[in-house]
Amino acid sequence: MAFxxxxxxxxxxxxxxxxxxxxxxxxxxxxxxxxxxxxxxxxGSKDIMISGLSSINSEMFHIVIDRCQGVTVQGVKITAPGNSPNTDGIHVEGSTDVTITGAGIKTGDDCISIGPGTTNLWIEQVTCGPGHGISIGSLGKDYDEEGVENVTVKTTVFTGTQNGLRIKTWGKPSEGFVKGVVFEHATMHNVQNPIIIDQNYCPGHSGCPGQNSGVKISQVTYSDIQGSSASQVAMNFDCSASNPCSGIELQDIKLTYGDQQAKSSCSHADGTASGFVVPPSCL
Known part of the structure; x- marks a missing residue:
């Protein structure tokens, strides 16, 4: 169904x-x-409201917001099996002033995916799992690509997901960027990659570009992120060698890994840590 x-x-x-x-x-x-x-x-639409909708077993994406302005998505319920391919819950691209609140998403791909040209996006009170997390990207597949700016993701719960809070870009030249992102008040339950920036994104690991990502990532804050990781590296900042991540801020992070010490990993990333941060920051 398309409008x-x-x-x-x-x-x-x-x-x-x-x-x-x-x-x-x-x-x-x-x-x-x-x-x-x-x-x-x-x-290409304006002033749209989607409220209380249930979407189940979509062939591909469940809900897409593309080149729109002024969209509210509230109280939606999205359900598909964890192994269903490309069944993103909500995809936002090329849109501004979009609000997503009170969503329960169980699917086989990203619960929410944020594509190029997205600005002024507010996401709050979302549960995710199964699924691939809440992802900015993938970005940088095309050279002449719009950036993503002013995104807030708060009060989220991830259960058994492949990722929690993710930014993913292709390893190839691009004019894209990510700037002004706040991730706060997130709870992780046995999440494979609770906090991850992956600037060498290449699903399937075949035919990968093998270059440095041109997408510039800056001013990204992670605040009050708690819970358990399913892998020892609970925070992974794998940034571009030619365009390092800058202005990454960690505030009050507590991520555990069973009875072992969780770890953080940094590559070409710069930033600060404040408050209680576990695993210890590598920035």
Missing amino acids: EKVEGVSVYGGTIDGRGKSLWACKAGGGNCPDGATSLAFH
Whole structure:
């Protein structure tokens, strides 16, 4: 279901069943599969409200906000199996003044993905799991790409996810950037990568560009991030050698790894740590 160049449209309640199981099975079998459909998309639209909607088993993305202005998504429930491919919960791209609150997302890809050209995005009170976390990116796949700026993600809970709070960019030249991001009040339950910046993103690790990412990441704050990591490296800042991350701030972090000491890892990253920070900062 797609809306293009509409204004003042509201979607209240209801359930969309994408019936994606046959497409997922085709992809799992490596067959020549159709592209698949997004369950609900708004393109080039303004003043949109999506409230109380349930979306289940989408073939591809559940909800897409593309080139829109003034969008509120509240109280949505998104459900797909943890092994369903490319079933991102909510994808925002090229949009400004978007608010996402009170969402419960269980899916097989990013719970929320934030694409190029996204500015003034507010995300609050979101549960995620299963899924791949809340991700800015992937960015930098194209050279002439808009940046991401002024994003707040607060009061989130991640359960058994592949990632928690993630920024991911391709290892190749790009004019893209990430600037002015705040991640705060997040709880992790057995999350593989609770805090991660991956500037060598390459799913499947085949045909990777193998270059330095041109995406410039700066002014990113992590505050009050608590919980348990499923891997020993609970904080991983793998930044670009040619465009190092700058202005990373860690405040009041407590991430554990079973009965062992969790670790942090930094590559080409610069920033500060304040308050109680565990694992100890490598910035």
